[in-house]
Amino acid sequence: MDVETRELRYFVAVAEELHFGRAARQLGIAQPPLSRAIRLLERRMGVTLLERTSRNVRLTAAGEMLLAEGRGALGAVAAAVRRTRRAAATTPRLVLALKPGADADLLRPILNRYAAVPDALPVDLAFSVGERAAMVRDGRADLALLHRPQNDLTGLDSDDLHVEGQVVVLPDRHPLAARTAVSMADLRDETQPRWPEARPGVTGHPITDTDHLLQLILLGRMVAVLPESVRDRLPPGTVSRPVTDAEPATLVIAWPQASTSRQIAAFVRTAISATGAPHQASGLRFRAPSTPRTAGDPSLVN
Known part of the structure; x- marks a missing residue:
């Protein structure tokens, strides 16, 4: 059976809110048609997605699965729409997402x-x-400069640029x-940051920007393990010390998994060349067609 995007959107709203009234308000529709739509979806799929009582709404195992898969499907649809609209632009462009000051001084030679x-x-x-990784996943950006192991690279392909x-x-x-x-053991009892795009399982105090982090460090409320290139940008009142057993920080160039864009492939190969990084497998991961593309071809920015 086929599931419509509208049905998935309705279900995800209810599954996230676990309340039909709040979900209906979020969607901008009345509650009765929302309830009917979910019941119809369950009948068509032949499974129970939500267990309803007079007091609460709970996801079944099938509902948990559809929530996870539905979010990914809706994200893929949104990404396809964004990329298609950008491909229709009079002048195609590449969008590179990055964190200010986190390019290890490699951005200028890459762009040049x-x-x-x-x-x-x-x-x-x-x-x-x-949001750098999220921007690539949802189509707002074509590529991103990220760090491994700090960033979650799920759904992305990547090549190393600098360690x-x-x-x-x-x-x-x-x-x-x-x-x-x-050593890392010396920092075991210290409060450390958790960035929004941290890989699963990382714990720490939520941090949303670098200024926020540095202010907390200056106040003595936190310490942070960061790539050593940050040393040149530290404010007065802070110091840095090598962490002898920390996993090295690797700057990577990341792009959507299974991309077929020749322009993304060209940018990645140029970045590798400009930084002197050993060539990885990017040429194998890009399944670019053998015939040249024109500037108006959507695959240039997909």
Whole structure:
């Protein structure tokens, strides 16, 4: 059976709210038609998605599955619409998402090298601390500069550009500031940040931007393990110390999984060349067609 996008959207709203009235208000429709739509969806699928009582609404195992899959499907549809609209633009462009100051000083050589590539597209920069990976997944950006292991790369392909050690950033009066180096065990009891795009399982105090983080460090309320290239941008009152056993921070260029865009492939290969990084498998992962594309072809920005 086919499930309409509208039905998925209705179900996801109810599943997230676990309340038909709130879901109906969120969707901008009346509650009775929403309830009928969910019952019809259950009958057509032949499964019970929601257990309803007079007091609450609860997801069944089937409902949990449809919620997870439905979110992904709706996201894919939204991404397809965004990319299609951007492909229809008079002048196709690439959008690169990155965090301010987190490019290890590689952005300029990458952009300069790409600008010299035949048929290079204009590159727009989209700065974000907490949504770079999401922007690539949902079609707002074509590529992103991210860090492994800090960022969740689910749903993305990537190649390594630069590897560096990590340091802990501390207030200058912190007891560990007197050391020349520290270990992860030394930081076990310290409050550390959790970024919005952290990989699953990472715990810590939620942080939404770098200024927020540095202010908390200056106040002595937090420490942070960051790539060592951050040292040049630390404010007075903070110090950095190498973390001897921290996993290296790897700057990666990431793009949508299974992309067939020749322009994305060209940008990735140029970034690898410009940074001197060993070539990974990007040429194999891009299933670009063998015939040349024109500037108006949607696959250039898909």
